[in-house]
Structures are given as C-alpha cells and as structure tokens.
Amino acid sequence: MGKYTAPLRDMQFVLHELLNVEQELKxxxxxxxxxxxxxxxxxxEAGKFCSEVVFPxxxxxxxxxxQYHDGEVKTPTGFKEAYRQYVEAGWPALACDPAHGGQGLPMLMNNALYExxxxxxxxxxxxPGLSHGAYECLHAHGTPEQQRLYLPKIVSGEWTxxxxxxxxxxxxDLGLLRTKAEPLAxxxxxxxxxxxxxxxxxHDMAANIIHLxxxxxxxxxxxxxxxxxxVVPKFIPDADGNPGxxxxxxxxxxxxxxxxxxxxTCVMNxxxxxxxxxxxxxxGLNAMFxxxxAARLGVGMQGLGLTEVAYQNSLVYAKERLQMRSLTxxxxxxxxxxxxxxxPDVRRMLLTQKAYAEGARAFSYWTALQIDRELSHADESARKEAADLVALLTPVIKAFLTDNAFLCTNLGMQVYGGHGYIAEWGMEQYVRDARINMIYEGTNTIQSLDLLGRKVLGDMGAKLKKFGQLVQDFVEREGTREEMQEFVNPLADLGDKVQKLTMEIGMKAMSNQDEAGAAAVDYLRVVGHLVFAYFxxxxARIALDKQSSGDTFYASKLATARFYFAKLLPETAYHIRAARAGAKSLMELDAELF
Structure with missing residues (x-):
C-alpha cells in the first residue's frame, strides 16, 4: 500500500525561508x-487529514x-464518508470569500492543501478540486442572485x-462545439x-452538482x-436555496x-x-477561462503531488531493498x-524525483503567492505585475510539472524493479494516474503553444522580460559570491540563451507560423528549466547561509541543488538545439507518405 507523510519541513522552508510569506502577506x-x-x-492539520483519511x-x-447504473454513479468505498469529514472540517471554504461563508485565507494556503x-x-x-474552479468563476462573473443561490453551498462543500x-x-477546439441554448420566457x-x-x-458525495x-x-x-x-444545476434550487x-x-x-x-469521468447529456x-x-469563453x-494550475499541483508521493515511497524502498554490493x-x-x-543510478532516480518535487513546490507556491498579490495587493501596479507573471507561467506549471511527474512516477516504478510493475505495491498506479495530467485542461503541446505564441510572442516578450528581470536581479546580487558561482553562472547563461532563442523563433515565425509550432514543446521545456534554475x-543561497547551523535539512537541500544543476539542467542544451532545428524536417513529408 505504501505511505504518505506531508512534507511539512520543506513546505515550511518554502513558505517562510524562501518566500518570507508572513511579511509578503502584510x-x-x-x-x-x-x-x-x-x-x-x-x-x-491538512497533513493529518490527507495521510490518515484520504490516503488509505x-x-x-x-x-x-x-459504479454506473441508470444515470447514477456510486463512488468507491469510503469516498463519500471522507468527503463528509472534509466538509465538516471546513476545508472547502479555506480560501473562499468570507462574504459567502469562506475563511478568507490566501490562495497560497489552498495551493499547499491541494498538493x-x-x-x-x-x-x-x-x-472537491473542480468545485473551487466553479466557485472562482461564479465569484467573478455570476449575478448577485446566482452568487446568493450557489456560492454559499459550493463554499461549504454541500454542493460540488x-x-x-x-x-x-x-x-x-471549442469553436466547433454544438450544444445549443434556447431562450425561455x-x-x-x-x-x-x-x-x-x-x-x-x-457522483453520490454531495446533495447537488453545479455544472458550468x-x-x-x-x-x-x-x-x-x-x-x-x-450555470446548469443537477437539481434546480427552490426559493429557499435547497435542491428542488x-x-x-x-x-x-x-x-x-x-x-x-x-x-x-462522465458523458453528460x-x-x-x-x-x-x-x-x-x-x-462565455472569457468567463470560463x-x-x-484555475484547473490548469490545479493539474500542475496534481503533478507535484504524484511526484512527491512517488519519491517518498521510492526512497523507503531503496533504503530497505537489498540487492548486490556497492561497486566500491x-x-x-x-x-x-x-x-x-x-x-549510483538508483541515486540518480531518487535525486531526480527529489529535485523535481522540491523545485515544483518552490515554483508553484511562489505562483500562488503572485495570485494572491494579483487579487489583493493594495498597489495597482503590483497587481498588474503579478497578473502578468501568473499569465506567463500558468502553462509552464501545467506542462512542466506534469511532464516531470510522469517521468518521476516511472522512475519510481524503476526503483522498485519487478515489484513496481505489481499492483499491490502501489507504484504502477501513480504512473497510470500521472499520465492523464499531461493531456487534460489542454494537452501539454497546447500549453507550449500558449506559452510561446500567446504569452511570449504575442506581446513581443514583455511578460517574459518581467520574469527575466527577476533572474537578472538575482544574478547581479549574488554573482560576486564565490560560493554561488556554480549556481549563478549556469542560471545567467540559460537566461541569455532563452532571450536569444526567443528572438530567433520569433523572427522565423514571422514568415512561417509552423516554426513556432515546431519549436513550442522544446521551448517550454527550456523555460521550465529557467524557472527551476532560478528557484x-x-x-541554494539559503542553504549555504544556514549550512553551519547543524540542521541536516540544509545539507540535503544544497546537495539536491548541486544535483539539479549538474544532472538535470544540461537537458536544456538538447532542447535549444531541437527548437532551432525548425519546422522543415517535420513538414516536408507529404501526409500520404507517412
């Protein structure tokens, strides 16, 4: 069955030491x-609920x-009871507006909960995850009457x-949809x-389901x-707001x-x-966006969640499984x-999982903090800055984190060897579960096209420059520290390469849009590594400053940073070269000749 323990120490490191979140929230x-x-x-408390109630x-x-029968769905044993406990504990309301019964905590906390x-x-x-997206949509675009009817019940978790x-x-390609809406009197x-x-x-977990x-x-x-x-409810609310x-x-x-x-996963008629x-x-598409x-960010968190649990179980197995002798x-x-x-190769697999999990945690929590800044900062320019960064990086969170999750769950299965292929050990389920996350809410190719076409080339690189400025500021601030050279130099080098690659693709795409399509997936992979390298x-800077404290956490963090820069970041050289190879080799073959 395996195990799961919430990685509270690393979560607190990201929140308090990396992001200084208490000060940011002020x-x-x-x-x-x-x-x-x-x-x-x-x-x-969330960690206890997840490990004790949901994980089993x-x-x-x-x-x-x-189980499906005559239009109704019965969820697996225990699902309904766990959801009741989730609702009773108030988790659905965590980051929702107090005006509708929410607790008003930051989106950042909701993000950590969902990891x-x-x-x-x-x-x-x-x-419950999709319900929060429905809440956000109606909160932003619903009429006062719609908000009165639906939001309190969605916030409480009574309805999903x-x-x-x-x-x-x-x-x-939603432009092809055929569902019709005829006005009534x-x-x-x-x-x-x-x-x-x-x-x-x-499903059978809530009293009503609200379809958008x-x-x-x-x-x-x-x-x-x-x-x-x-908004199309399963049961139409009556005058008192109850399912009718x-x-x-x-x-x-x-x-x-x-x-x-x-x-x-339903066919809905x-x-x-x-x-x-x-x-x-x-x-409607603007409102649904x-x-x-929200769903794209949520799918990224699915990727992080599976990466983390695969790593935890791989690590336990690798420490217990006896096979052969060390080469030394x-x-x-x-x-x-x-x-x-x-x-060595088992360590490569474990460190890949660890580096991608901890990098994703830093990246996604920082992005969630930018969402809170976008929604709540007192300064309009700060809200705009945060909104641009979130828009730029949402497709990267969705695609990069889920690509990495599929890699890392597969590595977990490899660490287990033959036992990883056997259902009772649980690792093969993570591989199967992780695979869908690369497909839905827009395939990862769609995310790549969104990043390169709309978010970067669409505004002549303005949003990308804003993130690039964060990288440049860090490089200039830390570049004089000798002990930081192994991190700062490759980060600065990759930042320059991304800038040049962006200009090159943009110039080629002006005469042939297929050039952007051919480069997009490789381009997103490179940008994903730029973001991870930055974090x-x-x-690493924090770990260097605190390594003398005697806390082994910082030694582990520093070693993982060194592994990331030595063994994972070099992947960018391949992707930059592949992106530059262009569209010709992809498009010159007639479709009939495939």
Missing amino acids: ALPAHADVDADTINQVLE LNQVGDREGC MLNSANQAWTMY GTMCLTEPHCGT DGSYSISGTKIFISAGE VLARLPDAPPGTKGISLF ARNGVRCGSIEHKMGIHGNA LDNAQGWLVGEPNK IMMN GPKATDKPADPIIVH WARM
Whole structure:
C-alpha cells in the first residue's frame, strides 16, 4: 500500500525561508493578519487529514472504481464518508470569500492543501478540486442572485461543481462545439447537447452538482466568438436555496480509463436542461477561462503531488531493498547485500524525483503567492505585475510539472524493479494516474503553444522580460559570491540563451507560423528549466547561509541543488538545439507518405 507523510519541513522552508510569506502577506489587506503560526497549524492539520483519511482510500478507489447504473454513479468505498469529514472540517471554504461563508485565507494556503490532497489521492481530490474552479468563476462573473443561490453551498462543500466544455467531436477546439441554448420566457435557457470527459460529472458525495456549461445561443456568431456560459444545476434550487426539481442534465455513461479509477469521468447529456446565463452573451469563453486557468494550475499541483508521493515511497524502498554490493565495496557488512540506495543510478532516480518535487513546490507556491498579490495587493501596479507573471507561467506549471511527474512516477516504478510493475505495491498506479495530467485542461503541446505564441510572442516578450528581470536581479546580487558561482553562472547563461532563442523563433515565425509550432514543446521545456534554475539557485543561497547551523535539512537541500544543476539542467542544451532545428524536417513529408 505504501505511505504518505506531508512534507511539512520543506513546505515550511518554502513558505517562510524562501518566500518570507508572513511579511509578503502584510502588503495584502485581505490577508495582513495571517501569521506563520496560523499557516503552520493549517498545514499540520491538512497533513493529518490527507495521510490518515484520504490516503488509505487511494488503492481502494483504484481497485473498485466507480459504479454506473441508470444515470447514477456510486463512488468507491469510503469516498463519500471522507468527503463528509472534509466538509465538516471546513476545508472547502479555506480560501473562499468570507462574504459567502469562506475563511478568507490566501490562495497560497489552498495551493499547499491541494498538493497534499493530490499526493494522498488524486482521484478523490478531483471531486472537491473542480468545485473551487466553479466557485472562482461564479465569484467573478455570476449575478448577485446566482452568487446568493450557489456560492454559499459550493463554499461549504454541500454542493460540488464541474466544467462542461468538451464534446465528442471537439476537444481543445471549442469553436466547433454544438450544444445549443434556447431562450425561455422566464429569462432562463433550455440547453441541449452532449458533453464528454466531465470529471466528477455525477457522483453520490454531495446533495447537488453545479455544472458550468458552454453552449451557443441561436444567433451566435461562428467559432469561439459565439460561445456563452451557463450555470446548469443537477437539481434546480427552490426559493429557499435547497435542491428542488431534477433538471434535464444526466450522466449517460462513465469512461473506463487507464487511471484515476476512483473519479467518475462522465458523458453528460443535456436534454432541455434549464440553465442561466453567466456573464455576457457570446463572452462565455472569457468567463470560463477563469475556471480553466484555475484547473490548469490545479493539474500542475496534481503533478507535484504524484511526484512527491512517488519519491517518498521510492526512497523507503531503496533504503530497505537489498540487492548486490556497492561497486566500491560492501556498505552493509552485517547483511548479505547492500540496500540499493548505494548504487549510483538508483541515486540518480531518487535525486531526480527529489529535485523535481522540491523545485515544483518552490515554483508553484511562489505562483500562488503572485495570485494572491494579483487579487489583493493594495498597489495597482503590483497587481498588474503579478497578473502578468501568473499569465506567463500558468502553462509552464501545467506542462512542466506534469511532464516531470510522469517521468518521476516511472522512475519510481524503476526503483522498485519487478515489484513496481505489481499492483499491490502501489507504484504502477501513480504512473497510470500521472499520465492523464499531461493531456487534460489542454494537452501539454497546447500549453507550449500558449506559452510561446500567446504569452511570449504575442506581446513581443514583455511578460517574459518581467520574469527575466527577476533572474537578472538575482544574478547581479549574488554573482560576486564565490560560493554561488556554480549556481549563478549556469542560471545567467540559460537566461541569455532563452532571450536569444526567443528572438530567433520569433523572427522565423514571422514568415512561417509552423516554426513556432515546431519549436513550442522544446521551448517550454527550456523555460521550465529557467524557472527551476532560478528557484534552485535561491534555495541554494539559503542553504549555504544556514549550512553551519547543524540542521541536516540544509545539507540535503544544497546537495539536491548541486544535483539539479549538474544532472538535470544540461537537458536544456538538447532542447535549444531541437527548437532551432525548425519546422522543415517535420513538414516536408507529404501526409500520404507517412
């Protein structure tokens, strides 16, 4: 079955030593009173809930899956009871607006909570996880009446939410969607169509499910400019806000999947379902982007969560499993063989997992802090700066962290050897679960195109320059310290290379857009490493300053930083060369000749 323990020491290191979060929050009026003790207490309680309540259900959910019968879904044993405990403890309300019953804590704390939940049980976590995106969308674009009806119940966790985008004939290309919305006399709409791949679209864990549905009005223009957003509840709330009449939105079937068996992935049929317009007509995609961006960040946290739990279990196994002797002579002389952690390649795999988990934690927590700055900072220019950085880095969080998670769960299976391929040990489930995260909320290729095409070339590199300035400031500040050279020099070098690569691709794309498409995936990988190198250099600086404290945590952090720069960062040389190779070798072969 394995184990999971919340990595509280490293989480606290990132929050308090790297991000200085208590001081940062003092500049945000909504969170100025949140102190380190409150943050640590929340983390500790969340860690207990995740390890004691949610984690034991992970393999249960994988084995049992969800059961579908006549439009209804039964979740695996224990899922419903765990969700009840989650609601009773107030976790859904953690980072929600107090005006709707929320606790008003920073998004950063919600981010940390979801790392732990995803490590413990990704399939279970997807039920409440999508609800938070629905909350954010309605909080930003819902009418006062919609907010009154839906937000208190979503915030409390009594009701859950979904996002209904994909249709059988269209995935990312939402301009092709066919679901129709016909206006009714009372101001609502009759909505008909079919949506697929709807995570948590039907289940038995909450009293009501609130679907946010993209559909077309009768006079809508073609393409993405003709998409509207509607709130479609499973049960239409009555005058008192309680679930009333059953609506015409039903689950037609659930998918049988490679992984995340404990989460119901549904085909949802809307047959004259009653819905209400959210935001302006034909501007639904703009409103839904709030939920989609929240989901992309959430999928990145799924990647971090699986990386961390795979690392924890790989490490335990590597310390206990006896196989052969060290190449430099026996280390466990009282045993018939050495534990496999003595072998260099096993250490490579473990350190890769550790470096990607801890780098992702620093990066994603910093980004969550930027979201809090964007939402709550007293200074408008600071809010704009934070918004630009979040927009730039959201596709990097989604793609880089999930690519790394699939690599790291596979490495975990390799550390286990033959036992990793056997279900009872639990590692192969993480590989299967991790694979979906590279696909949904926009495949990682889509994220790469978004980064390069929209976020970088779309504004002539303005947002990228803002992150580049952070790197440059750090390099200039730390570059004179001799002990920092091994970190600062490669960071500065990669920053220069990213700048030159961006200009080169941009020039080529001006005459042939396929050049951007051919380079995008490699480009995102390079930018991901630039971000990780920046945070690993910052963490190395702290570890160097505190290594004499006698706390072995800092020695471990410093060794991991050195491994990252020595063994993982050099991957960028390949990707830069591949990006520069251009589109010709990809596009010159006629489709008929494949």
